[in-house]
Amino acid sequence: MPVSDTPVLSARGISKQFGGVEVLSDVDLDLSAGEIHALLGENGAGKSTFAKILSGVHRPTRGTLALNGNPVEVPNPIAAQNLGITLIHQEPISFPDMSVTENLVLGRHDGALLGRVPWAQMERNANELMDMLRVSIDVTKPMRGLSIADQQMVEIARALASDSRLIIMDEPTAPLTPKEVETLFSIARRLRDQGRTIIFISHRLEEVQALCDRATIFRDGHLVETANVADLSDEDIIRLMIGRPLKEMMHRSGAKIGDVALEVRELSLPGKFHDISFTVRHGEIVGLAGLVGAGRTDVARAVFGVAPAASGSIAVKGKTVEIADPSDAIELGLAFVPEDRAVAGIFGTLPVDQNITAAVPGKIAPHGFIRSAIERALAEKSVKDLRIRLAALRQPIGELSGGNQQKSILARWLHTDPDILILDEPTRGIDIGVKAEFYDMIGTLAANGRGVLLISSELPELLYLCDRILVMSEGELTADIAGDEATQESVMRAAVPTKGKHGTGGSPPEHNEVAL
Amino acid sequence: MSDTSIPKSAVQDAAPVRPRWKTILLRPEAMTFVLLILATLGASLLSPFFADIAYILESFTYYSEYAIVGLVLTLVIISGEIDLSGAAMMALSACLFGITYQAGYPISVAILVSLISGVAMGWFNAILVIRFKLPSIIVTIGTLTLFRGIAQVIAGDRSISKFPSWFVGIDYQYVLNLPIPVIVFCVVALALGVILGGTVLGRQIYQIGTSAIAAQHAGIRVNRIKTGLFIGMGVASSVAGLLTASRLASVRYDLASGAELQMVLIVMLGGTYIFGGRGSIIGTFLAAWLLVIIATGMTVANIPINAQLTVLGLLLIISIIATNIIYSRTQR
Amino acid sequence: MNSLTAALRFILLRREAGIAVMLVLFSLVVSAIEPRFLSLDTLRIVMLAVPLILIAGMGQMMVLLARHVDLSIGSILGFSAIVAGMAFRDLPEMPWWFGFFIATFVGAALGLVNGAVVTLFRLPSIIVTLGTLSLYRGVLFLISDARQVDPQYIPRPLIEMSQTSPIFGIPWIIFIALTIALISYVFLDHTRLGRQIYAIGSNPVAAPLRGISVVPVTLLVFTLSGALAGLAGVLYASRFGYVNPSITGVGFEFTVIAAVVVGGVSINGGVGTVLGTVLGVIFLGAVSVALPILGVSAFWRDAIYGAVIIIALLIDRSVRESGIRSATLEARA
Amino acid sequence: ADPIKIVFVGKNTGNPYFDSLVQGFVDGCDKLGCEFEFVAPATAEATSQIPFITAQIQRGVDVIATSPNSPDALNQVLDRARAKGILVLSVNGDMTGNEEHRDAAILPTDFEKVGADQVELVGSLIDYEGEIAILSATTEAPDQNKWIVGMNEALANDPKYAKMKLVATVYGDDQPEKSTTEMEALLSTYPNLRGVISPTTVGIAASAQVVQSAGKADTVKVTGLGTPNQMRPFIKDGTVEAFQLWSPYNEGWLASHFAVGVKDGTIKNEVGATFEVPNLGTITINPLNSINTQAGLTTFDASNIDDFNF
Ligand SMILES: Nc1ncnc2c1ncn2[C@@H]1O[C@H](COP(=O)(O)OP(=O)(O)OP(=O)(O)O)[C@@H](O)[C@H]1O
Ligand SMILES: Nc1ncnc2c1ncn2[C@@H]1O[C@H](COP(=O)(O)OP(=O)(O)OP(=O)(O)O)[C@@H](O)[C@H]1O
């Protein structure tokens, strides 16, 4: 591991605020040439934010960067590119109408703007890159419609093609099959051996052990530790990440489980999911696990009537029902906290109280006209019950922190007094303290006899809360595991794709997967 | 006050809230109101013939038809859509009215035909926008060409007139010294203002405009409400077309040509946010008077139309920019 | 999937093929009713009807590719034509070809103003250009004192550009239009900058992350649109022999947008080709020429244009949808 | 007493035809001591003149002269003006079928004779033999339609024109683009076409441009009604041999004299009454209170075009 003396990149006191909330505080980090450096931390710890600051997507609120000892400014992605810094984004970004070839080179700053595009040569290079990554993607096809995994592969190929000294990979392996991961790793090692620096962000500890030289652990926006990977055990890492040992995360004691509240039979939506059947009982918390893009959100949207399924049926409390629109679902006693809070949850510029009462127009307007006294009373009750922190009820909800926005959305649904709650990634981007509150709330909801369908990408969360865990992979239900039998290994085994064009065999990952 | 009932400790990490007076003064409607006063003063200085209530009311009748459509357009824009076909719908529904009447049917049938055509045209727009998920702005540019084109096909270049005398001259019928078109405008403004400001429907229109996806997830019947608004545009346009027919005692295919711009101008001047979710009927109400005062003031002062066009174009651009700045400042 | 059906699908999914088929079918139907339609003469008339639309259409296409729209081109055309015409009238010593520069420059400046307002205030271009549509027309009335530039002031050589031909009897004005189309093709398909326009329209959020300078490129696109509308303005003077502030360019934007959208340029940005636009322009030109030949009243033209815009939008949507669907199915298969 | 205030509400701004007409008003008022103003809306749309007329009523003018954009859309507002004692004149065109809504019409010439004059002109250019066509403004344009009726009558009734055949009447909507396309379609549809009458300024300019472009000026004779400024280059290069018009200047001149005369009581606005106007001679008030500045049309050709500037 050749670690030279002047760091390739050194960050000093990097801090970042979003709307007054500090998500990154005083991060100091030195990166050496020829190392693969892991960034670890829980969801929302600030890993992506740090990566985006290095690559000019965000500007730090405070702090400085130096490249090979010289202070630099990275005001925008172009500057980052010119400095030799490339970011592989966590969510692949692409130009859907343009070919894979073009996606690989767009925005690269070699050559005059009015220079000719060397189409043939570009295509040759693109094919070489695809060969190197051992994927069979037609590089003349438009990006639109490529699977998430393929899009991620193109993103990786793009970073490889650029001559960057620092490549930041933000969770590149999340959608990939083990075989693809192995290819990626061998390429990463080759790049390291060429003296380049790689920042590798992942939630899979075994990948870090297998690939990385050093690791830095973030917690709530603070850098808590930088050390050689060889000196860190998985237990250490988890303790550093969450501030307490894993042992505490145990199964919740089961509540009284009643009749079937929701039954889904053979639901299919071509291109999204296929033949999905499951039940949720009163008082039961059913987890829905899977890799990103497995189709969990699509199932939830279909059940709630946002984008109804093409075939199959849904029964609520034993009666087969027609759900063509969310308003139908609400009438039947369903509630849905969507995963994309900013787009599908909040009305960002509207006051908090109007957000909280949005699903109960009948309550706030008994005779058609809105009674603001009633509305305020409802909202105040929620603020008190859920401990929503805000300055005033008439404050636009967009000004609240993510956790308090999420509480407001939950409050909205509690006013409808639902029998069945579908929660899609309810704790995504929420800080650790509020998360615990959410776990309590979810437990209480079930204890009160409500059926809960909990979609989450955080396995420990599911293992901790759920009475039963369903697993989806590539649009199909692959496992239904009782809560006390579920382990991270058994869930991951079902979540990793075993067919499809990437997975050639049904080989689940060999190592002990810990996905946080 | 609700604000004080929240425990102090909870407020600590949240952003400070703007004082209430500031939120009111920062609204674009306040700007419209100030402009209205300035324009009235300016027009009075510009021409000694301007300051005459009867004259201003009469002049208002010429714009009342656009202003009425503008009121409904306000709701459409708040809901996050736009409809540029209002003027063309006025023309086509009025031509259908004229043709039906000329074909020998009683005038009540002709009025009915015109109203039904308004519903149909609004529905047509709604289907294209909602069912086929096409952007309303380009759809209605297409239908504005189509509707006026059809009007031209059915009415040719001739004007259809010779309506019964009771139908003609509604702008010279007064109730409480106000011409009927002005009354209609005020009544529609009042009704829509109450709906928008006080009812669940109004609330939901704002919510749809703020985030249609979030609204759908909250169980708001987004498509139904939007369809209703587009149909409302059609009906309002056909009513406006009928008012125009009565005022002019004749209809032609080029009736209200170019008025789509005036309608948008009124709504924008009233501080409605082009991206949806914000705006008010009071703003549009004030803006309609503002537009009339400006246009009438310049006309009665014999200011050449060249300058008038320039002033109105500038006004539109400036009001959009100002509204946009105000709203992007007040949301972080 | 075997390669033949794949190839067939590739071709059929391309919008150009669809428009070409539409054009052929239309010509066949019209000539079945009126055989004279299928003549060299008709072709000449169609070709003479389209250069202005084609030139401005290239600019409009670039704007649409970047996911914007420019409704002000009719006023820009009128504005540039008037300024050039006034220069011809008031500066008789000026060499006549200088009018091209004046008109193009004025158009570029007005387009730049559009782009600046759009990018500076982050406003939707459709509303901004709807505003400048009336603003520019107003200012044009002011500067021209609402007076037309009479034919006697339009330089003879300029008028002859619509009449005389360098080769094959094809008038200069058509050559200019085709040259512009060719340059646009090279620019859009074979230069980095051209591809960046597609990229911005294809994903405006991703573009800056990928190091594309969105603001300058957007400004450029509006400026080019304005410049080309300006060039069309001076050619208007050539074609019609005079320039009138209240007539020249009025309603031009709808014709151009209709043609470009029919040509398969998506209003959602990122999709469209020069060839498609050329075919779209020719298609609408053929429609407008067919009407008088068939003896159909010119009153039908607007209704037909409106219907054509809406049908093109629907086709665009269904092509996109089926494209996504088949691609998703393929990815899963 | 205050000077008489006359205002002329034009069809739209930017229409060069009206410059000369306005000049006639201005010179008339200079001489007679009346006050004159010219206003016009931006577009020639049917209703665009209404706010302008209302504003003039509010200003308290004595005479409103207007070239109405529509034969009937102005009825209501003009009635209101007349009720206030304002003299309402329709200038350069009449409100056919709605004559009771104005006090008098000032027409440039005897519209009954325009059709025959135009047929005679085109006949003389093509030796009274061959196919001819008409390119008009819009299908419903009242003046043009009246003239077209006159043309048809002359062709049908006068044996002189027996060998001339009217093959088509088409409409360019007074838009340069449409007029050009229609004219090109005419040339293509009727290869034996010998002459085209375009009784509208936009149409005749477009027609001349088309035959010039097509190099058919020798075989197809374009004529009609146009302004000298618009047609000058075509006359000079021989594309057009002759065309006709009246004098818009005289219209303004006559209108101002008539208005002042009626207002101060020296002229009686009654059918059959006569009055003298300097340079124009004796003018008779024709049925429906319409008056003409001159009987026939003026023909412009290479010999006299330089004497005119309007
Ligand atoms: N553009 C933004 N505006 C406001 N808040 C943001 C923005 N981007 C990130 N945040 C917040 O900053 C915090 C850190 O987010 P970041 O994406 O860096 O976390 P992460 O460590 O990458 O998490 P994950 O493992 O889920 O990717 C989160 O609370 C998130 O909600
Ligand atoms: N870029 C894209 N293009 C086309 N389809 C996409 C794209 N991204 C996602 N999808 C569709 O979305 C589906 C998976 O997304 P979904 O959000 O439902 O999965 P998920 O399991 O909920 O993942 P997540 O953990 O991110 O919520 C896939 O079936 C895929 O068809």
Ligand SMILES: [Mg+2]
């Ligand atoms: Mg991240």
Ligand SMILES: [Mg+2]
């Ligand atoms: Mg999901």
